[in-house]
Amino acid sequence: MLILSIIFFLIVNIMMTAASMLSKKTFSDREKSSPFECGFDPVANARIPFSLRFFLIAMIFLIFDVEIALLFPFIFNPSFLMSKMWYLSISFFLWTLLLGLYHEWNQGALEWSE
Template identity: 60%
Template sequence: MLIISSSLIIMFISNIMMFLSILLSKKNNNDREKNSPFECGFDPKSSSRIPFSLHFFLITVIFLIFDVEIALIFPMIVNYKLVNHILWTKISFFFLMILLLGLYHEWNQNMLNWTN
């Protein structure tokens, strides 16, 4: 009974502290002037935001995925002499088939084209 009552008191006190921190926190009012870029006191000559290429982002994500896949293949090569060769061959074949199916799917979706 003591543990339940003390845990309820701790939960009640922590909820009160979180509620007070929300009420007393400094409000962040952003206006247009604060969010605009500052160029020595003058208005900016052109847009300060560079257009973002979604295609470049997708190619970067695909590169990172393949990079992680290579990091997963390295231990398979190191453990070749330490494990059963038939089991190693089956697991390696299954893993590489999954990777090739993913590559085929990305190729079908035209995600590997550099130019559009």
């Protein structure tokens, strides 16, 4: 089994190395890497910078969305419902969410305009 694993590992590495060497372009053309506007020189920069503020809001949304999704097992587990441990764990989790939200609000990460 060990010999078979080593053989597979070597075959995969050889194939990845060959694919990497064969797929690389040997030269970079300035015309091919520039934006195309019907044969004319571009008027403005085609690569508009991404809004960092939007990215931060999206990351905060994803973090809180995942944390809310982690609450579902607490709600749908009937054997664990209404116990003292359930109240303590759900309270701790919700307080952690509220403290994180307060921290983001206090730092100004939730403001769209400055």
